[in-house]
Amino acid sequence: MSRKLLIVDDQEENLRSLALGFSRSEYEIMTALGGRLAIGALKENDIDVVICDLKMPEVDGMEVLRHCAGMTPPVAVVMVTAFGTIESAVEALKEGAFDYITKPVNIKELRIVVEKAFEHQDLRRENIYLHSQINRKYGFEGMIGETAEMQRIFEKARLIAKSKTTILIQGESGTGKDLLARAIHYNSPRAKYPFIPIHCAALPETLMESELFGHEKGAFTGAIAQKDGLFGLANGGTAFLDEISEIPTAVQVKLLRILETKEFMRVGGVKSLQTDIRVICATNKNLAEEVEEGRFREDLFYRLNVISFTIPPLRNRRADIPLLVKAFVDEFARENKKEIKSITKRALAHLTAYHWPGNIRELRNCIESIVVFALGAEIDEDILPDHIRPIEKTEAGYMFNAPMGQTLDAVEMKYIQETLMSVEGNRTRASEILGISRRTLQRKLKDLGIENG
Ligand SMILES: Nc1ncnc2c1ncn2[C@@H]1O[C@H](COP(=O)(O)OP(=O)(O)OP(=O)(O)O)[C@@H](O)[C@H]1O
Numbered sequence: 334m335s336r337k338l339l340i341v342d343d344q345e346e347n348l349r350s351l352a353l354g355f356s357r358s359e360y361e362i363m364t365a366l367g368g369r370l371a372i373g374a375l376k377e378n379d380i381d382v383v384i385c386d387l388k389m390p391e392v393d394g395m396e397v398l399r400h401c402a403g404m405t406p407p408v409a410v411v412m413v414t415a416f417g418t419i420e421s422a423v424e425a426l427k428e429g430a431f432d433y434i435t436k437p438v439n440i441k442e443l444r445i446v447v448e449k450a451f452e453h454q455d456l457r458r459e460n461i462y463l464h465s466q467i468n469r470k471y472g473f474e475g476m477i478g479e480t481a482e483m484q485r486i487f488e489k490a491r492l493i494a495k496s497k498t499t500i501l502i503q504g505e506s507g508t509g510k511d512l513l514a515r516a517i518h519y520n521s522p523r524a525k526y527p528f529i530p531i532h533c534a535a536l537p538e539t540l541m542e543s544e545l546f547g548h549e550k551g552a553f554t555g556a557i558a559q560k561d562g563l564f565g566l567a568n569g570g571t572a573f574l575d576e577i578s579e580i581p582t583a584v585q586v587k588l589l590r591i592l593e594t595k596e597f598m599r600v601g602g603v604k605s606l607q608t609d610i611r612v613i614c615a616t617n618k619n620l621a622e623e624v625e626e627g628r629f630r631e632d633l634f635y636r637l638n639v640i641s642f643t644i645p646p647l648r649n650r651r652a653d654i655p656l657l658v659k660a661f662v663d664e665f666a667r668e669n670k671k672e673i674k675s676i677t678k679r680a681l682a683h684l685t686a687y688h689w690p691g692n693i694r695e696l697r698n699c700i701e702s703i704v705v706f707a708l709g710a711e712i713d714e715d716i717l718p719d720h721i722r723p724i725e726k727t728e729a730g731y732m733f734n735a736p737m738g739q740t741l742d743a744v745e746m747k748y749i750q751e752t753l754m755s756v757e758g759n760r761t762r763a764s765e766i767l768g769i770s771r772r773t774l775q776r777k778l779k780d781l782g783i784e785n786g
């Protein structure tokens with residue numbers, strides 16, 4: 334793809350001499366006589382870099398700059414300012430100009446600045462591209478996961494996002510129920526309307542009704558004005574009922590009514606109100622069991638459970654861990670302005686072997702603290718928290734020690750991984766040490782989720 338440079342000036346002879354200065358470059362050169370023509374050219378061509386004179390009649394350089402900064406992706410602008418107008422140059426930088434040079438233009442200097450601007454644009458393009466590739470390949474609106482289970486979830490979510498059906502999301506704490514609910518909303522035709530979450534477990538019964546349905550003035554002590562609740566506020570959008578298993582029976586009845594009739598009444602009200610909402614619910618309990626135990630209404634359960642997602646715990650899809658780790662390391666390195674270039678194989682193996690009872694939330698928090706404390710450009714096993722690193726090098730060789738209170742599966746899994754690592758991944762030797770057949774080892778790796786399968 335050729336790189337396009339647009340030169341903007343209100344004087345023809347300046348345009349000509351600047352264009353001449355780039356005649357031997359490999360860029361495709363375009364010129365615009367004045368700001369108005371420049372904006373037209375920007376709209377019609379995929380321009381990467383603009384050289385623009387600041388002072389022009391009518392549409393001036395600042396306006397061209399603002400236009401460039403507002404494009405997606407933004408176009409880089411090199412501003413040409415008159416000698417001695419440093420304030421306007423600074424202002425241009427503030428508005429997002431890539432750089433500026435002063436008149437009289439030193440063409441050599443300009444060439445260097447322009448080349449830098451192109452490099453900057455290439456990098457930006459590449460980043461945008463990589464980001465969209467990662468999203469397309471592995472994720473859904475920032476949700477990461479390359480295992481078959483997660484891919485199926487993303488695919489189903491994309492499909493049903495368009496519809497209006499009620500959705501139930503189940504999964505242990507920290508598996509991404511919140512994130513999935515939002516992703517579905519933002520991929521739905523309702524995206525421009527509100528997504529309103531309500532945390533059912535955090536509210537006492539009396540308050541919950543008013544939070545959900547709103548109340549009329551004077552409905553109860555303290556109701557000094559009429560107030561909209563979730564179902565009023567989320568009109569047109571999505572209502573997210575988190576911890577749905579915690580809503581009291583009385584509210585369950587009212588919720589059922591809304592789902593069936595799309596109508597509700599404010600607390601203390603007499604008028605039925607219409608609402609157009611999609612309901613997404615989430616719970617970290619098994620709702621079917623709650624029904625069996627008599628804690629949750631069966632009819633409501635069936636109403637909610639039209640489409641359901643069960644996000645598997647992280648320990649059952651360990652093949653996703655390396656990708657998540659990389660994404661979180663990048664995120665927190667950027668946030669903390671640290672240059673972390675790599676994470677060692679052993680460190681990654683420990684992170685993959687750990688059983689993550691708090692799922693992705695725990696992994697994310699763990700990576701954040703690792704990045705904050707990291708000193709060098711590499712993350713190695715020595716900076717991992719102790720509970721994640723069961724192996725220790727002593728004079729007698731490698732010792733395996735696991736903290737108490739873990740499941741047999743978790744310990745077995747770590748032991749297998751450590752053994753594999755000690756023989757550099759040689760499965761035949763690992764199975765010899767472990768006293769199991771190669772086939773059994775293969776099956777265990779798959780069952781424990783170490784291997785994608
Ligand atoms: N697939 C994923 N990719 C990237 N980040 C994720 C993914 N799933 C979850 N996260 C992150 O993990 C954290 C926990 O996710 P979230 O709040 O959605 O979990 P949850 O299931 O709603 O937990 P809880 O039951 O405790 O409310 C968030 O910071 C979220 O951004």
Ligand SMILES: [Mg+2]
Binds near residue numbers: 510511
């Ligand atoms: Mg949540």
